[in-house]
Amino acid sequence: xxxxxxxxxxxxxxxxxxxxxxxxxxxxxxxxxxxxxxxxxxxxxxxxxxxxxxxxxxxxxxxxxxxxxxxxxxxxxxxxxxxxxxxxxxxxxxxxxxxxxxxxxxxxxxxxxxxxxxxxxxxxxxxxxxxxxxxxxxxxxxxxxxxxxxxxxxxxxxxxxxxxxxxxxxxxxxxxxxxxxxxxxxxxxxxxxxxxxxxxxxxxxxxxxxxxxxxxxxxxxxxxxxxxxxxxxxxxxxxxxxxxxxxxxxxxxxxxxxxxxxxxxxxxxxxxxxxxxxxxxxxxxxxxxxxxxxxxxxxxxxxxxxxxxxxxxxxxxxxxxxxxxxxxxxxxxxxxxxxxxxxxxxxxxxxxxxxxxxxxxxxxxxxxxxxxxxxxxxxxxxxxxxxxxxxxxxxxxxxxxxxxxxxxxxxxxxxxxxxxxxxxxxxxxxxxxxxxxxxxxxxxxxxxxxxxxxxxxxxxxxxxxxxxxxxxxxxxxxxxxxxxxxxxxxxxxxxxxxxxxxxxxxxxxxxxxxxxxxxxxxxxxxxxxxxxxxxxxxxxxxxxxxxxxxxxxxxxxxxxxxxxxxxxxxxxxxxxxxxxxxxxxxxxxxxxxxxxxxxxxxxxxxxxxxxxxxxxxxxxxxxxxxxxxxxxxxxxxxxxxxxxxxxxxxxxxxxxxxxxxxxxxxxxxxxxxxxxxxxxxxxxxxxxxxxxxxxxxxxxxxxxxxxxxxxxxxxxxxxxxxxxxxxxxxxxxxxxxxxxxxxxxxxxxxxxxxxxxxxxxxxxxxxxxxxxxxxxxxxxxxxxxxxxxxxxxxxxxxxxxxxxxxxxxxxxxxxxxxxxxxxxxxxxxxxxxxxxxxxxxxxxxxxxxxxxxxxxxxxxxxxxxx
Numbered sequence: 001x002x003x004x005x006x007x008x009x010x011x012x013x014x015x016x017x018x019x020x021x022x023x024x025x026x027x028x029x030x031x032x033x034x035x036x037x038x039x040x041x042x043x044x045x046x047x048x049x050x051x052x053x054x055x056x057x058x059x060x061x062x063x064x065x066x067x068x069x070x071x072x073x074x075x076x077x078x079x080x081x082x083x084x085x086x087x088x089x090x091x092x093x094x095x096x097x098x099x100x101x102x103x104x105x106x107x108x109x110x111x112x113x114x115x116x117x118x119x120x121x122x123x124x125x126x127x128x129x130x131x132x133x134x135x136x137x138x139x140x141x142x143x144x145x146x147x148x149x150x151x152x153x154x155x156x157x158x159x160x161x162x163x164x165x166x167x168x169x170x171x172x173x174x175x176x177x178x179x180x181x182x183x184x185x186x187x188x189x190x191x192x193x194x195x196x197x198x199x200x201x202x203x204x205x206x207x208x209x210x211x212x213x214x215x216x217x218x219x220x221x222x223x224x225x226x227x228x229x230x231x232x233x234x235x236x237x238x239x240x241x242x243x244x245x246x247x248x249x250x251x252x253x254x255x256x257x258x259x260x261x262x263x264x265x266x267x268x269x270x271x272x273x274x275x276x277x278x279x280x281x282x283x284x285x286x287x288x289x290x291x292x293x294x295x296x297x298x299x300x301x302x303x304x305x306x307x308x309x310x311x312x313x314x315x316x317x318x319x320x321x322x323x324x325x326x327x328x329x330x331x332x333x334x335x336x337x338x339x340x341x342x343x344x345x346x347x348x349x350x351x352x353x354x355x356x357x358x359x360x361x362x363x364x365x366x367x368x369x370x371x372x373x374x375x376x377x378x379x380x381x382x383x384x385x386x387x388x389x390x391x392x393x394x395x396x397x398x399x400x401x402x403x404x405x406x407x408x409x410x411x412x413x414x415x416x417x418x419x420x421x422x423x424x425x426x427x428x429x430x431x432x433x434x435x436x437x438x439x440x441x442x443x444x445x446x447x448x449x450x451x452x453x454x455x456x457x458x459x460x461x462x463x464x465x466x467x468x469x470x471x472x473x474x475x476x477x478x479x480x481x482x483x484x485x486x487x488x489x490x491x492x493x494x495x496x497x498x499x500x501x502x503x504x505x506x507x508x509x510x511x512x513x514x515x516x517x518x519x520x521x522x523x524x525x526x527x528x529x530x531x532x533x534x535x536x537x538x539x540x541x542x543x544x545x546x547x548x549x550x551x552x553x554x555x556x557x558x559x560x561x562x563x564x565x566x567x568x569x570x571x572x573x574x575x576x577x578x579x580x581x582x583x584x585x586x587x588x589x590x591x592x593x594x595x596x597x598x599x600x601x602x603x604x605x606x607x608x609x610x611x612x613x614x615x616x617x618x619x620x621x622x623x624x625x626x627x628x629x630x631x632x633x634x635x636x637x638x639x640x641x642x643x644x645x646x647x648x649x650x651x652x653x654x655x656x657x658x659x660x661x662x663x664x665x666x667x668x669x670x671x672x673x674x675x676x677x678x679x680x681x682x683x684x685x686x687x688x689x690x691x692x693x694x695x696x697x698x699x700x701x702x703x704x705x706x707x708x709x710x711x712x713x714x715x716x717x718x719x720x721x722x723x724x725x726x727x728x729x730x731x732x733x734x735x736x737x738x739x740x741x742x743x744x745x746x747x748x749x750x751x752x753x754x755x756x757x758x759x760x761x762x763x764x765x766x767x768x769x770x771x772x773x774x775x776x777x778x779x780x781x782x783x784x785x786x787x788x789x790x791x792x793x794x795x796x797x798x799x800x801x802x803x804x805x806x807x808x809x810x811x812x813x814x815x816x817x818x819x820x821x822x823x824x825x826x827x828x829x830x831x832x833x834x835x836x837x838x839x840x841x842x843x844x845x846x847x848x849x850x851x852x853x854x855x856x857x858x859x860x861x862x863x864x865x866x
Contacts, residue, residue, distance in 0.1 A: 003047040005097055006104045009181070012043060019045045021119030021179040026290075026310050033289050035282060037306050039115075041183030042104045046121060049154050049178045052091050059087040063173060066158075071167035074160070081163045085155040093147050101150065102143045105182070113139045113185040113250065115308075116149040118156050121177045135159070138215060139185055141254040146182065153180045186306050187250055188299035190270040191216035192226055195313060196283045197293035197747060202316045202740075204293060204747035207231045207280045211270035213261060214247030216297055216308075227269050229276045236273045243267055271300065279305055286310050293747075317737055319747045320360035320367060327407050328745035329374055330367035331387070331394060333359060335741050338801040338816075338823050339584045340365070342734035345727055347587035349706035350679065354473045354672070364734035367743060374398065374408045389494060391820035392767060393752030393839055397742035400750050407744065431656040436519050436664045439482055443671040446476050450675055454682050462686055463711040466679060473675055477668060486668065489661030490822055492654045499654075503647060504637055507858050511771040511830045512630040513655055516623030520663035521670045522824060523831040525578050526805040529600070530616035533607035535570040539563030546605055552598045571597065571604075580677035581803045583784050588680050589703040593803075599785045603806045606789045610810050619809065623833060631655050665827055669802060686714060695719055704728055751841075759861040764840050764847070767819065768860030769826035772835035774813040775865065780849040781807075794855055796847050800825035808832050813855040815862055817843045829857075837862055 004019070012020050012028025020028070024043040031038045053059070062083045069076045093101075102110075117136045135156035137149045156162065157178040166173060192211040197204045210226035224246055230238035244266050249259050271279070279298060282305060287294050293316055297309040320330060333351075334340040342364025343351070351366060352359045359366045373379040380402075388395035402408060450469055457465045476482070493510045500509040516523075536542050541562040546554075555571065558564040579594030593599055607615075634655075638648040687699040695717045696702065702710050704727035705719075713719045740749035754765045776794045781787055787807055789795070794813040797804070802824045808814070814829050819838025829836035835857030840846075843862070847853060852866040 003045075003051075005045055005048045005100045007043050007045060008104075009038065009041050009043065009183070018121060018177075019043075019047070019179065020181075021046065021121050021177075022311070023117060023119035023309060024179050024181050025119075027181060027183075027308075029289065030286065030307050030310055033285055035285060037304065039183040039186050039306055039308060040108055041114075041181060042108070043119065044101060044150055044180040044182065046177035046179050048097055048180075049157075051094070051097065052088060052151075052154055055094070056087045056091040059084045062087075066163060067173060071164045074164075077163055078160050081158045081160050084158040088155040088158070089151050091151070093151065098143075098147055101147060101182075105143055105146060108184060110143065111141075113141050113254065114146060115181075115183045115185055116140050116146060116153060117181040117183070118153040119179040119181050120157055120162075121175075121179070136217070138217060138256050139250040139254055145254065150180045150182070154178050183308070185250065186299045186301055186308070188215065188301050188306075189213070191297075191299040192270070194279055194283045194296040194298055195293070196280075196287040196296070197313060197316055198230075199295075199313060199315065202747045202749040203744075204319065205232055207283060209271070209276050209279060211276075212242075212244055212247065213265070213270055214249050214259075215256060216299065217248050217256070227271070229271070229273075231276060231280045234277060234281070236276055239269070239273075241267060241269050244270070275300065282307070314733070315737075316747065317740060317743060317749050318362040319743065319745060320362040320369075322360075322745065326745070327371060327409075328369045329371040329398070329401055329408060330360060330362075330743040330745075331370050331398075332739050332741050332743070333366035333368060334586075334739055335391065335394065335818055336820070336823065337586050338799045338818060338825055339586050340739050340799060340818055341584050341587075342731060342737075343584075343587040344589040344703040344731055345706050346683075346703045346710065347589045349708065350470075350588050350676070351586055353467075353470045353707060354477075354676075356474060356477055362743070363737050363739060364731060365739045370398070371408055374402065375410060377410065389820075390822050391741070391839060392754065394741045394820075395752070396755065397740070397750040397752035400752070401742060401744060401748075404744075407746075431653070431660040433518070433660045435481065435485055436661065436667075439479075439485055439664065440519065440667060442479070443476060443667065443674075446472060447671065447674045447678065450678050454678060457682065458686060458689065460711070460715050462682060463707075463714060466682070466707075469675070469679070473672070476671065482668060485661050485664050488657055489663075489665050492657040493662060493822075495654050496651065496658060499647075499651065500634065503641060504634070506634075508768060508771040509630070509634060510658060511857075512833070513627055513634075514658055514662045514830050515627040515630075515833055516620050517627075517659055517663035517831060520666050520827075520831055522666040522802045522805050522828050523663075525581070525802070526807075526809045526828070526832070527616035527620060528574060528577070529603060529806040530607050530611060530619075530809055532570045532574050533604055533611060534613045534615075536567050536604060537608045537613065539567055542567040543605070543608060546601050549598055549601050552596050554601075555597060571600070574600075580673050583801065583803045585673050585676075585801060585803055588676050588683075589700075592677055592680075594677070600806070602785060602787045603810075606787060606810050607806075610789065610791045615809075619832075623831070626833065627659070662827075663831075665822070666802065666824065669824065673802075683710070686710075690714065690717070690719075693717060697721070704731065756860075759859070760863060763861040763863050764815075764837075764843060765861050766815070766837035766840035766843075767821065768836075768857055769819065769821050769838050770814070770829035770834055770836035771858040772813075772833070773854065773856050773858065774835045775852065775854040776812050778815075778847050778849060778851045778853045779811070780844050780847060782844065794853060796843055796849075796853075798844055800828075802828075808834060813857065814838075815840055815843050815847070815853070815855060817841065 009028050010031050012024055014025050017025045020043040027038055030036050062080045066080045115138050135153055140146050140149050190211055190213055195208045198206040209229040212224050212226045224244055225242040227242050228240045229236055244261055246258050247261055248256050251257055283296055293313045294310045295313050299306045348361050357368055359368055373383045384395050496510040497508055500506050542564055545561045555568050558568045575594050580592050582590050582592045584590045635648045638644050638651055684699055687702045690696045691699050701724050704724045740751050742750040756765055759765055776792045778796045779789055779793045780796045789810045792812045795807060795811045796815045799816055799818040805828045808828055814834050814836035816825055816838045817840055819825050826838060835855045837855055837857055837860055851864055854863040854865055
């Protein structure tokens with residue numbers, strides 16, 4: 001087949017990305033949108049680029065080296081990429097290829113001026129824009145100069161910034177090819193950028209226009225400050241007119257130059273309001289064509305607007321898809337569950353199928369729509385109260401949304417909102433610990449029945465059984481006694497903190513009163529890993545063996561080491577009880593400790609090094625004694641007050657209640673994860689059968705299908721491999737997005753703010769969740785497997801779900817970016833008596849690993865000391 005080296009823009013669309021790159025494909029699509037004018041031109045295809053690369057063998061070595069270099073090794077990236085660019089630019093364009101290009105120029109006009117623009121196959125894509133990563137040359141004149149600048153565009157695929165960007169986005173250099181767009185130059189009066197959604201807030205109803213005089217490169221390069229117009233619902237609602245001293249203009253013989261703007265024009269707007277509104281209307285048509293918000297480069301010449309580029313805005317957080325026109329307000333599930341990473345489709349769909357409330361997916365995360373509850377004044381007050389108790393930033397974000405006129409229209413109250421938090425809550429019975437024992441037994445029996453019932457189920461029968469299991473899952477969670485027991489511990493905690501602050505002036509008194517609360521499965525998990533360390537510490541050959549563990553098959557080999565059988569038995573027993581856990585455990589597709597036991601090895605070795613034998617028992621008993629001493633102290637102080645006996649008696653009831661039920665707060669999650677691991681093992685066995693049958697390429701492809709889609713594959717033995725590939729690409733892109741605490745159906749992402757003026761200058765503000773003050777070395781840890789802790793260290797991490805609890809026994813304090821008063825990390829920090837501050841914005845970037853910090857767990861802030 002004869003290679004096509006040149007294609008007219010009018011012949012291009014999204015199906016030709018592999019031939020013409022993202023920019024070329026988008027420009028071709030733009031030519032088909034009614035009312036959109038695109039400068040005439042053509043595209044030199046990737047076939048020409050591949051031919052040049054094949055003619056430049058000197059670049060093969062540097063290209064191989066570049067694929068192995070760390071993106072952080074800037075010197076190596078700079079040197080190797082420069083060698084590759086020199087090799088490409090030094091390769092002559094073959095005569096037949098040059099003839100095809102100059103022939104295309106002749107059809108447009110050999111003597112005209114042109115823009116020569118890079119168009120890589122991995123740019124202007126929905127998941128990665130690559131904006132500004134390759135080169136553009138303006139006002140290029142004459143065939144020889146155009147050919148020279150085409151070579152420069154090919155070489156720009158290997159600029160330092162482009163190479164680093166690809167490495168950070170996991171894109172192989174050899175899989176990306178370069179096309180080049182050649183277009184007739186537009187000599188504009190004004191130019192700039194249109195965002196069809198607010199790039200800062202994400203609001204899809206708001207468009208922003210940046211505008212300046214002359215060529216748009218002056219704005220893109222930061223040479224001048226633009227005028228900025230904000231448009232909402234077809235009206236300019238805000239404008240900032242910049243003082244524009246310079247502009248970029250084309251030279252008659254080619255190239256560009258900066259020029260002074262005459263004084264009388266400097267503070268004039270580059271566009272009128274009417275022109276801005278017309279431009280946004282055009283942008284809305286372009287947005288509708290591509291189906292997502294766009295970043296559009298435009299020019300205004302005498303006879304109207306020209307569009308010279310349109311790319312998706314990849315930094316916006318997606319909005320859940322709905323089939324209505326109603327307003328919605330979504331609260332992040334991940335911020336409640338302490339797991340804000342994206343989830344794969346199978347994990348999302350299983351969590352939704354087993355959840356107690358409807359959930360909506362966007363950007364690989366789950367959200368709950370609270371607009372109906374916000375609409376009623378009574379339910380709104382209760383919702384804000386509960387949200388504020390857990391995470392003040394969520395409450396602040398919701399209150400910010402409520403300030404938007406008309407977004408949540410008020411509804412008449414449907415009835416009472418329930419008891420106000422802070423009142424003495426209803427107790428299931430008189431703080432009877434037997435209730436927790438009964439609930440734990442119910443959960444265990446339910447998991448055992450699931451394990452028995454799912455055996456030997458395959459194919460459609462398995463999926464039918466799982467749907468019944470999901471109903472049982474929801475029934476267990478929704479058991480009224482289960483909910484009462486959870487709420488009894490939480491409300492007693494709130495009551496104690498409120499009343500003891502009011503009566504005794506003591507902040508967060510419940511933090512000490514809950515130390516070593518019984519039946520806390522998550523705190524037991526951390527302490528029991530100390531017991532495993534006790535077994536291993538006494539066996540030096542085992543310790544030496546574990547220091548060299550690199551893969552997950554080490555347990556079989558461990559038994560061959562002196563003392564290894566006992567060590568293996570201890571680890572196996574731990575995995576029997578906790579092997580279903582892992583970081584990000586709400587996503588069923590995440591590898592569990594039972595599947596990746598090597599994850600625990602660094603934590604075990606830290607425990608061996610940092611603790612003496614019997615530490616778990618001593619630690620639990622120490623906490624229990626502190627809680628009992630605190631109880632005696634509080635009751636004695638209360639009895640000295642007016643009406644002290646009544647206050648002390650009420651407080652004693654709440655202390656008994658918190659001791660009876662606070663620990664149980666962690667068990668329902670343990671039950672969920674236990675059941676989920678049973679689901680996962682059965683589903684992976686089904687995936688293995690489909691791999692053996694040749695239906696799937698690999699078992700984990702099913703992670704990128706929903707439960708319903710997986711069911712259909714099992715029924716039909718047919719899978720859409722293109723769908724799996726698209727889902728994998730989308731999942732990778734979601735990792736670069738930061739989910740907001742609150743998201744509106746307009747796309748506005750609201751993360752909330754602390755409204756405080758009572759912290760020292762420079763301190764990092766957060767939510768106090770576990771009292772006390774501690775100073776120590778910050779250990780910024782993003783992956784539990786990278787833990788290397790010493791006694792007295794302070795753990796700084798994005799979030800901590802229950803799987804992080806084994807690290808808590810080895811640290812002196814905790815700082816997280818995500819969390820609330822009753823999330824798992826906060827509960828366990830209190831259980832272990834660790835001063836903790838959560839919800840600290842960008843803590844892992846603002847605190848450097850190894851810095852000395854002070855954590856004020858009572859007052860909710862962190863000081864950086866060095």
